[in-house]
Amino acid sequence: DAGVIQSPRHEVTEMGQEVTLRCKPISGHNSLFWYRQTMMRGLELLIYFNNNVPIDDSGMPEDRFSAKMPNASFSTLKIQPSEPRDSAVYFCASSPGQFYTGELFFGEGSRLTVL
């Protein structure tokens, strides 16, 4: 299996621009998670989907952030407009759905820099 695939791996943009991050989960996994990691705040859960339905988006910082999962094999996280404080590594993870095992499979991450 190819694992969780994220793109782009690196993104440098200017403040005010729209940023779209993409994720392809592992086939057969029915839960998908978007996390953000910074030195100051660690690994924060932004939103997660179960069977393509958003279950908990309480971690989404503000209305500038939105996430979609149109089908079982694709998800996007969009930031519009982007700000310098959005600079972080954004991880997508998928899971077979058994939360008690905590078995999240992470992608390699998308490193975002907003100038």
Place this chain on the structure above:
Amino acid sequence: QKEVEQNSGPLSVPEGAIASLNCTYSDRGSQSFFWYRQYSGKSPELIMFIYSNGDKEDGRFTAQLNKASQYVSLLIRDSQPSDSATYLCASYGSSASKIIFGSGTRLSIRP
């Protein structure tokens, strides 16, 4: 108070010794606990999970859980330089219904 707390380190341990990593959590409803390892510039990977009080062993790794004290630990025996990484503690509980990570402890194994 953070829901999952860890000492950020760095924790320096000589090669061959036992490395002890600790974590406390605030939600008494937490049911399961996890240790992830993250090498610099890489993504986290699951090492172990535990949901019953006591010890759980897997090779050189032992996870310990004490629900009364709300305390989780990870012991790494015969530490190797390849164990140098950041170790993230995480919890899952019915009240939160999601997996919450601590900020991680950076471990350095010195030859």
